Amino acid sequence: MNILLEVNGRPAEVDVAPRTTLCDCLRDELELTGTHAGCEHGVCGACTVIVDGAAVRSCLMLAVQAEGASVTTVEGLAHGGELSPLQQAFRRHHALQCGFCTPGMLTTLHALFTEDPWADEARIRDVLSGNLCRCTGYVPIVEAALEARAFYQQAAGGR
Template identity: 70%
Template sequence: MTPVRSVRLTVNGTQTTVTVEPRTTLADALRNELRLTGTHLGCEHGVCGACTVIVDGAAVRGCLMLAVQAEGREITTVEGLGSAAHLGALQLAFRKHHALQCGFCTAGILTTAHALLTDEPHADEDRIREVISGNLCRCTGYLPIIAAIMEARIAYSDLQCEAAQ
C-alpha cells in the first residue's frame, strides 16, 4: 500500500485539503485532485514554465515542487487570475494583443507576469523580458506577449496606488 498524506492548501483564495502520495508534485495535485487543469505540464523538469503557479506571491514551477511542500501556503493558478466572465488585466491585454496562439504556454506566462507585476508594477521592458525568459513559447515570437504585459502594467500600478491609499 502506497502511503498518502493530507495536505492543507489555500488555492485561489479557497482553503482545501488534498490527499496525495508524498511524491506527488504540486502541478499534479492541482490538475488531478482539484481539477484545475489550466496549469499545464510540458517538460516536467522545470525548463518550459508551462506549469508555473504562484506560491505565497512568488512564481514557482509546479512540476518541481511537491504538494507536501505547499502545506499551509497560498497558491494562485491561472484560474485565480480571472474567469471567462471577468477577465483579469493580463488576460484582457493578452486578448487585445493576440499574445497567444496554441495556448499551451499561456497559463505559465500569465502567472509569471502576474507575480512580476504584483511585485514590480513599473517593471520596464528589459525586466519583463528577463522574467519571462524562463517561459517557452513556440508560437507567438514573444513580441505580443511583451506588449500585453507592458500594457497590463497600468492596471497593476493603479492597484498598487489604490492599496496605498
C-alpha cells in the first residue's frame, strides 16, 4: 500500500505491505534507525515515536495507520545539526549508557513536556515507567528531564 505521511517535518511517501509496523517502516523504508525495535510487544518503549503529538509504540502501530499523520522520531528532535535541549540535558547528566532505550525516552519526554511543560517529578517518573532501561538507574534520566523541562516552560511562555 502506498501511504503519505509527514516524518520529522518532511513529506514522505512509502510503499509498504499492509502488515508492516510503523517501526519497521521508519527503520527499513525511511532509514531512520534511531527508532529501536526492542520487545516488539509495546512493553519496553524503545520504539516510541510521536504521532500527531502523542507518544506511541511504533511496534504496535501499522504503517498504514499513519497515513496523513505527522510522525516525529528521535532524529526529528535535533535541529540544524544541534541537539535539542532535552538531548543536551541527557548528555550533561550522563542519562544513558548503551543508548538502546534513549530514543524512546527522549520522544516520550518530548511529548510529555510539549503537552505539559510543568509536569512534576512524580508525573515524569510515571510517564517514564513505560520505558525500560537495563543499563542505568533512572536518577540521571529524571535529572536530565527536570533540567530540560525549563526549556519547554520557556517555550510555552513561562508562568
